Amino acid sequence: MIDTDSWIRRFFPSPRAEFQLICLPHAGGSAPFYRPVAQALSPRVEALAVQYPGRQDRRHEPMIDSIGELADRVAEAVRPAVDRPFAIFGHSMGATLAYEVGVRLEATGHRPERLFVSGRRAPSAHRDERVHLSDDAGLIAELRTLAGTDQRVFGDDELLRMVLPAIRNDYRAAETYRHTGGPRLGCPVLALTGDRDPKATHDEVAAWRTHTDGDFELKTYPGGHFYLVEHAADVIRVIDGRLGGPVAARR
Numbered sequence: 001m002i003d004t005d006s007w008i009r010r011f012f013p014s015p016r017a018e019f020q021l022i023c024l025p026h027a028g029g030s031a032p033f034y035r036p037v038a039q040a041l042s043p044r045v046e047a048l049a050v051q052y053p054g055r056q057d058r059r060h061e062p063m064i065d066s067i068g069e070l071a072d073r074v075a076e077a078v079r080p081a082v083d084r085p086f087a088i089f090g091h092s093m094g095a096t097l098a099y100e101v102g103v104r105l106e107a108t109g110h111r112p113e114r115l116f117v118s119g120r121r122a123p124s125a126h127r128d129e130r131v132h133l134s135d136d137a138g139l140i141a142e143l144r145t146l147a148g149t150d151q152r153v154f155g156d157d158e159l160l161r162m163v164l165p166a167i168r169n170d171y172r173a174a175e176t177y178r179h180t181g182g183p184r185l186g187c188p189v190l191a192l193t194g195d196r197d198p199k200a201t202h203d204e205v206a207a208w209r210t211h212t213d214g215d216f217e218l219k220t221y222p223g224g225h226f227y228l229v230e231h232a233a234d235v236i237r238v239i240d241g242r243l244g245g246p247v248a249a250r251r
Contacts, residue, residue: 006058007077009049011038017046019113019243020086022078024094024101026119027170028143028163030055037089040236044245048081050074055166063169067093067177071100079110087114087243091228092199093174095120099211102185111187114242115212118192118235119225121204122211123179132171136164143167145198146225188214190242192235194227195220 009031021041023034031049038047052070054063064070074097082105090098095117102115121127131142140160189212193205202220209216219238221227228235 002073002076004077004081006053007050007074008081009051010046011035011049012042012047014043014046017043017084018245019045020082020084021045021047021239021243022082022086022088022098022101022112023047023049024074024088024090024097025050025052026092026094027174028055028167029091029094029170032056034089036232037236037239040233041240045240045243048078050078052166052170054169055163059162063166065169065172065176067096067100067173070173071097071104075101075104075108079105079108082110085113086110087116087239088112089116089118089239090120091118092120092225093170094118096123096174096177099123099185102187103183106186107183113187115185115187115189116192116239116242117189117208118228119194119197119200121200122207123177124210125200125204125207126178129175132168132175136160139164139168139171142171184210185212186214187212188216190217190219190238192219192221192228192238194223194225196223197225197227199225 023037025031025033031051034047034049038049041047051058053061088098088102098115098117102112105112131139189208191205191208193200206218221231223230
């Protein structure tokens with residue numbers, strides 16, 4: 001039996017929330033990345049931020065380098081925590097994971113209200129990427145290119161040694177993932193992307209429409225792979241709006 005509490009962080013518990021939002025981090029990311037989202041959406045939407053093993057307070061646990069296995073574990077962890085209408089949000093690797101978790105939850109009768117996929121090409125839009133096989137210098141160069149890592153990390157050798165294993169592990173999971181077909185999602189999908197994202201072209205993101213029998217939307221922002229940091233307020237408004245509430249009117 002999986003320990004749900006070790007996987008989920010409720011930064012702003014909202015037992016009377018109308019919706020829940022499962023939030024899945026990017027490669028090398030962790031649950032606190034979504035703390036501002038949780039704060040902005042509370043109390044109408046309760047964010048359930050997933051903490052992967054092998055980082056921060058779970059740093060002594062074995063990491064999981066397979067999207068399929070990670071999706072199995074996440075779906076098992078969140079299933080008992082979801083007790084009202086819910087949606088899933090994932091950025092980058094987290095978007096691919098969100099899709100796989102959504103498929104697993106739908107198969108057990110837990111259909112999300114919507115899947116939000118950010119900064120990631122569709123599961124069927126494969127690229128032959130091998131960053132996880134690079135040495136540390138190559139991995140660091142990749143992180144600098146994507147501009148999603150706090151610059152102070154690069155100047156702290158001890159901190160780099162701590163975070164690089166998790167980043168490499170997650171890159172391995174994302175880059176070795178292969179979509180093998182299977183059922184399409186029944187829920188609507190909203191894909192969000194930056195117009196200069198080197199990891200996902202417009203056509204690769206638009207291909208998400210082939211993975212759902214529900215409605216599909218594509219929203220493009222100015223920016224690169226981590227466009228959502230600069231445009232956080234609008235991304236949060238979009239999430240809130242698709243879940244039936246005008247967050248802008250409350251803040």
